[in-house]
Amino acid sequence: MPNDFEQLLKDLFDEPLNRLSQFSSEQSQRIQTRLQDFIREAVKEELAKLHAEVTDLRTRVAELEKERVEGAADAV
Numbered sequence: 001m002p003n004d005f006e007q008l009l010k011d012l013f014d015e016p017l018n019r020l021s022q023f024s025s026e027q028s029q030r031i032q033t034r035l036q037d038f039i040r041e042a043v044k045e046e047l048a049k050l051h052a053e054v055t056d057l058r059t060r061v062a063e064l065e066k067e068r069v070e071g072a073a074d075a076v
Helices: 002-013 017-075
Strands: none
């Protein structure tokens, strides 16, 4: 039975089973590489957004601290 299946694949694709398996493995590797690249870029974008948010929050905290100090100085 396995020989019949292998022969059918060879007849259909004009390639032996081991060559088809190799092709499938190569395609899987390419897809995995592209997916990793996509994920890497998505993480970079998210980190850039988070960095911008942290910078904005630091600026706002510094401004609030400045206002607090000025308010305390005015109260004295």
